[in-house]
Amino acid sequence: MTWEFVQEALPPMLWATLATLWSSAGAVLIGLVLGAPLAAAAMARHRWALVYISFFRGVPLLVQLLLAYFALPFLGIDLPAIVAGVGTMGLCCAAYMAEILRGGLALVPHSGIEAARLLGLTPTQILLRIRLPIAIQAMRPAILGEAIMIVKASSLISVVGILELTRSAQALAASTFMPLESYALCGAIYLIINLALSLLTRGRPA
Amino acid sequence: MMAVFSDSMVAAARGLPVTLIIWLTAVAAGMALGFAVGALRFFAPRAVVWPLVAVVEVVRGTPFLVQCFLLYFGGPFIGIDLSPPLAGFLALSVYGAAYFSEIFRAGFLAVPPAQLEAARLLGLSRMQIVWRIMLPVMALGVLPALTNLAVILIKETAVLSIITVPEFTFRLQAVGSASFAVVETTLVLALGYWALTEATAFLARRVEKRIERALAA
Amino acid sequence: MSVLEVAALRREVGQAQILRGIDLKVEPGEAIGIIGPSGSGKSSLLRCIAGLDPIVSGRVLVAGKAAVPGDGAIGMVFQHFGLWPHLTARENVALALKLVRKLPRKEADAKAEAALARVGLSAQAGRKPAGLSGGQQQRVAIARTLAMEPRVLLFDEPTAALDPELTTEVLDVIRDLAAAGTTMLVVSHEMGFIAGLSSRVMFLDHGQVVQVAPPREMFGPDAEPRVKGFLKTYLDRVAWAQG
Numbered sequence: 001m002t003w004e005f006v007q008e009a010l011p012p013m014l015w016a017t018l019a020t021l022w023s024s025a026g027a028v029l030i031g032l033v034l035g036a037p038l039a040a041a042a043m044a045r046h047r048w049a050l051v052y053i054s055f056f057r058g059v060p061l062l063v064q065l066l067l068a069y070f071a072l073p074f075l076g077i078d079l080p081a082i083v084a085g086v087g088t089m090g091l092c093c094a095a096y097m098a099e100i101l102r103g104g105l106a107l108v109p110h111s112g113i114e115a116a117r118l119l120g121l122t123p124t125q126i127l128l129r130i131r132l133p134i135a136i137q138a139m140r141p142a143i144l145g146e147a148i149m150i151v152k153a154s155s156l157i158s159v160v161g162i163l164e165l166t167r168s169a170q171a172l173a174a175s176t177f178m179p180l181e182s183y184a185l186c187g188a189i190y191l192i193i194n195l196a197l198s199l200l201t202r203g204r205p206a
Numbered sequence: 207m208m209a210v211f212s213d214s215m216v217a218a219a220r221g222l223p224v225t226l227i228i229w230l231t232a233v234a235a236g237m238a239l240g241f242a243v244g245a246l247r248f249f250a251p252r253a254v255v256w257p258l259v260a261v262v263e264v265v266r267g268t269p270f271l272v273q274c275f276l277l278y279f280g281g282p283f284i285g286i287d288l289s290p291p292l293a294g295f296l297a298l299s300v301y302g303a304a305y306f307s308e309i310f311r312a313g314f315l316a317v318p319p320a321q322l323e324a325a326r327l328l329g330l331s332r333m334q335i336v337w338r339i340m341l342p343v344m345a346l347g348v349l350p351a352l353t354n355l356a357v358i359l360i361k362e363t364a365v366l367s368i369i370t371v372p373e374f375t376f377r378l379q380a381v382g383s384a385s386f387a388v389v390e391t392t393l394v395l396a397l398g399y400w401a402l403t404e405a406t407a408f409l410a411r412r413v414e415k416r417i418e419r420a421l422a423a
Numbered sequence: 424m425s426v427l428e429v430a431a432l433r434r435e436v437g438q439a440q441i442l443r444g445i446d447l448k449v450e451p452g453e454a455i456g457i458i459g460p461s462g463s464g465k466s467s468l469l470r471c472i473a474g475l476d477p478i479v480s481g482r483v484l485v486a487g488k489a490a491v492p493g494d495g496a497i498g499m500v501f502q503h504f505g506l507w508p509h510l511t512a513r514e515n516v517a518l519a520l521k522l523v524r525k526l527p528r529k530e531a532d533a534k535a536e537a538a539l540a541r542v543g544l545s546a547q548a549g550r551k552p553a554g555l556s557g558g559q560q561q562r563v564a565i566a567r568t569l570a571m572e573p574r575v576l577l578f579d580e581p582t583a584a585l586d587p588e589l590t591t592e593v594l595d596v597i598r599d600l601a602a603a604g605t606t607m608l609v610v611s612h613e614m615g616f617i618a619g620l621s622s623r624v625m626f627l628d629h630g631q632v633v634q635v636a637p638p639r640e641m642f643g644p645d646a647e648p649r650v651k652g653f654l655k656t657y658l659d660r661v662a663w664a665q666g
């Protein structure tokens with residue numbers, strides 16, 4: 001890697017890093033918000049929830065993105081690429097979060113829930129104030145692991161034309177004729193993000 | 207509409223075998239490599255373990271798509287000039303191996319130390335300990351994680367379409383853009399993968415049950 | 424008027440008859456001890472009274488009204504505490520005061536502190552359950568129930584999950600509450616404690632009430648043969664253990 005290359009590469013790549021970061025954050029947020037009720041519904045064995053989880057975990061994210069990007073406009077739903085991209089990642093993330101939270105919810109001791117019922121908390125309050133916090137705390141490593149998966153998966157939204165890290169590296173490779181350096185730099189930035197995220201898992205005891 | 211349908215069928219008939227062959231060979235290669243790495247991390251000297259850990263962490267910390275780009279577009283600059291299917295197979299094997307090695311490592315860690323110390327005191331060699339003690343003891347425990355990863359790798363094969371491997375996604379996308387029937391072909395893709403992953407997961411559970419019973423007997 | 428009235432209460436699960444017609448009237452300020460062999464239905468009785476388990480027939484009236492779980496009429500303390508691990512002791516006690524009683528934060532916290540003080544845990548209010556001993560956890564659970572001021576308090580083997588040296592602190596708290604006039608039903612195998620605490624003791628076997636009597640009678644020579652049989656194996660075991 002030459003000094004000229006770094007000088008040319010760094011500004012656009014850093015901008016693209018921001019795009020990767022916030023689109024991943026958006027997807028994880030959607031995933032958590034939708035994943036919680038989805039987990040509760042899956043635990044109650046509602047069919048739609050089980051089918052949802054099976055679909056979004058069973059179909060490659062790339063195909064989901066193609067579906068959202070190409071198929072939705074045909075149905076008259078015209079979304080900006082960024083909304084389609086982040087939204088699809090979020091819907092997919094929700095399925096994984098639901099599975100994680102389902103595992104966590106199963107760990108919540110029964111007596112704690114009964115105590116809450118006797119004290120008069122409503123089922124919604126019990127879910128939001130007792131069961132979910134316990135599940136999220138127990139599953140924090142898995143949730144952060146899923147966040148890391150999403151950061152990596154976000155490289156796929158380059159396919160629908162969003163200028164994030166991977167897309168930016170493609171452009172760099174084309175303009176500099178240095179694909180090796182471009183993709184290595186791109187990979188290094190992903191690695192730094194994910195190492196930072198996994199340090200979060202290890203830091204701060206529960 | 208009929209034409210799109212029959213074109214899709216032809217494309218699927220051409221693309222699915224490519225998907226399946228790359229997937230199966232990459233799972234086999236990745237599992238073997240992953241097992242070796244997992245075992246080495248236990249027994250090899252520090253100087254070997256360190257770089258291994260670094261490689262595993264790099265592979266696990268970067269997107270599969272970027273790895274594919276690096277190998278396929280960057281490779282030729284350092285003398286690695288592979289056809290798309292070969293590059294795809296290699297990338298998927300290495301990617302899988304990193305995750306397989308973590309599963310095996312966790313399995314090795316779960317073997318009670320007393321059993322290993324007993325084997326060492328009795329004079330078994332390292333290889334013997336790995337094959338005769340650790341592998342059987344942990345096999346049952348790691349099986350679900352292994353099949354789970356295999357299913358995840360099916361989905362990763364779709365990414366190979368981006369480096370023009372003529373697999374399922376690539377073929378159907380080609381039909382879609384040629385016929386302007388993208389909705390239909392993308393739906394076929396989604397349903398095809400969904401059926402494939404569900405069927406694999408179902409089969410895997412049955413195999414797990416059978417092995418469990420065989421080991422229990 | 425009785426504060427708690429249980430009449431002809433039956434519980435079945437499939438074919439199994441778990442409670443076969445239980446009658447009990449409890450006056451304000453009474454402490455009822457409940458004893459009996461394991462599987463006799465002691466926990467089921469408390470859970471039915473609390474409304475946690477469904478009954479097939481009979482009724483449970485608290486101060487003349489049918490009790491609904493969560494209406495605050497009945498409080499229950501479980502063998503395994505049931506504390507919420509993500510909240511501190513104070514937050515455990517204050518949560519229902521905020522969410523159910525709709526008390527403002529400050530008031531709820533003050534009330535929680537008072538309840539914790541009553542079980543001797545003022546100093547531990549900021550700790551999470553994982554940082555407390557079993558006995559302290561159970562006292563937090565008691566404070567959590569107390570703070571809601573239920574008409575009747577139910578204890579289901581509150582010390583059974585505790586190491587022996589931690590039972591005293593919990594039993595002392597329950598004794599203090601009884602002395603202060605709290606109406607309670609207590610299931611326990613600590614016979615000495617039950618004898619000293621209860622106004623009346625109920626002996627259950629196979630889902631039926633065998634005898635209800637003041638402790639002097641229940642633990643005396645004229646108890647029902649089945650009661651004596653149970654207490655004998657019990658005391659034999661203690662005697663054997665003490666060598």
Ligand SMILES: Nc1ncnc2c1ncn2[C@@H]1O[C@H](COP(=O)(O)OP(=O)(O)O)[C@@H](O)[C@H]1O
Pocket residue numbers: 436439441459460461462463464465466467468
């Ligand atoms: N939900 C249930 N389903 C089936 N059987 C139950 C259930 N709850 C309790 N039982 C049975 O009812 C009997 C009484 O149980 P329990 O009230 O827990 O007794 P105790 O607390 O006196 O030990 C036991 O034989 C137990 O197996």
Ligand SMILES: [Mg+2]
Pocket residue numbers: 465466467580
């Ligand atoms: Mg019981």
